[in-house]
Amino acid sequence: MLRHAAERIALALPVLLGVVLVGFLLMQVVPTDPAIVRAGPNATIDIVEAIRRDLGLDQPLHVQFGLYMWRLVQGDLGVSIINNVPVSQELGATIGPTLELMFAALIWSIPLGIGMGTLSAYLRGSWLDRLIMAISVGGVSVPVFFVGLLLIWFVGFQWQWLPFTGRQGPLWTLQGLRGVALPAITLGGVFIGPVARMTRTAVLEVLSADHVRTARAKGLTETAVVLHHALRNALIPVVTLIGLQIGFLLGGAVVTETVFSWPGVGRLAVGAITSSDFPMAQGTIIVLSGGFIIVNLIVDLLYGVLDPRVRGA
């Protein structure tokens, strides 16, 4: 099990390296010149040139990348070219809120999605099944920002039920909970549909398995059959599929944070990219893709917990 985890981490490293390289190259393609950004609108050519030299931008590309990597392995992500704040410091301050938002979004949406999907499978063919699936498909087709804007407009602005700008405090305070409510509903809401549909398919698949027939032959109630056999086994593919959807969720987080001015990595990334703050943008890309890799690792380990056949191997 531990060896398995170590292997997965080792496999993830080249992926991360690739991400850094692609991020670096993307920054080169963008037509803005970081030196000019840094120098400001009134700088002379000489000052811009000096800054360019200072940032190492006069060097050939491979030297620049080598230098960047060399600092990176030492834990140095550079400083913002906008305000000179170390990138790692900004990331450190924004990772917490992003994790908080993710947690608040997933803690209700995954159980609800799994519950809806299971109910749908249990009542397959009924009007409730059709209703749940219609809602799920509808939920997938609505863009995240649209859900966010609707919630802001009605719940936040018109009815004034909940705050909708920024983080209000830590999650364990009432203020903090109220503050995270709308972003978490937005981000979690778009996740329910896919989870419900995946769960329904997986549960239906298991329901036709031989061992479910055995469970019925024992005289178990249909509820016990569905929960204890079909759902329990269906969790194996469902967890995998949820893991695969995490990229989708990270994208949603970037949008949600921007819409709700949530002080997280996603909003930092958008800000850095729009202001051509290259080191900062690069840092957020590393953190977001690192998060993606970590989630997949967790899914992999969960797989072992859920499936005894994997555990034994």
Added chain:
Amino acid sequence: MSLLQVENLRTVFDTRQGAVVAVDGVDLSLAAGRTLAVVGESGCGKSALALSLMRLLAHPGRVAGGRVLLEDEDLLALSPAKMRARRGSRVAMVFQEPMTSLNPVHTVGAQIMEAMRAHDRSLSKSDLRDAAISALARVRIPSPERRFDDHPHRLSGGMRQRVMIAMALACQPRLLIADEPTTALDVTVQAQILDLLRDIQAETGMGLLLITHDLGVVAETADEVAVMYAGRVVERASATDLFADPQHPYTIGLLGSIPRMDLETPRLPTIEGSVPPPFAWPPGCRFAPRCAFADAACEVAPPPLAMLAPGHEVACIYAPVDA
């Protein structure tokens, strides 16, 4: 009095091409403590019959008519909740595929305990554990305390089938339906499992409905035999009578196809052709197209079972044949 009495059972599958009749008017009867073997080639409707008795047919299958009397109670007339309560406690079933019939994510012990708890909520956790371990011991699984915590994938096919039997017998059912319980196992294991079933039956006096396509198994275990062909029973007799004096041409053909070990070069005489699928059944005797004795009279209507001697019934217009 018989333990199980099946009367005119009909099972159909509602497919897109129309209703497929898999079991067409089957009558069976089985006394407590006895073994009734249902034999027939693949596709003749044996599994459909067994699942109909348990009311476990999966969509699109359904029982279209008849009665299934278990100790004089018609299972087909019970509410779903009452039928659920009978499954496992009064009538239990062992399936053909030991590799897939156990849930891979639960331990063997948990699956047996679950079967017992489904019918007796008052049992404590430690009672359940003890009972499950003795159920494993009863089917002669070595070191049952250790196997209790194993997941099915750690057990061999034969061991899994023993677990299936332990689970089926956990609540002392009056009737055990075993659908080809040994087909997936190798010969030695097969013999052990059949021995086990026989011993347990002697101990508990339960009735055993044994489904098989293997006449060797029938000879070894059955008291009574029903030979099925294309959804119908074509011959019913005690095992002794059936082997000594088979009457239906299909039975005669089947008996001819048992491999003879005592012959120098084992010949395998088989019946030409195969069981026609339900939509291709001829209007008359369904065996007629493969039958050496068939003539125009056989193509009129499916012959009903007719009594030849007490306890020996045949569905053939030319029976009895003179030896």
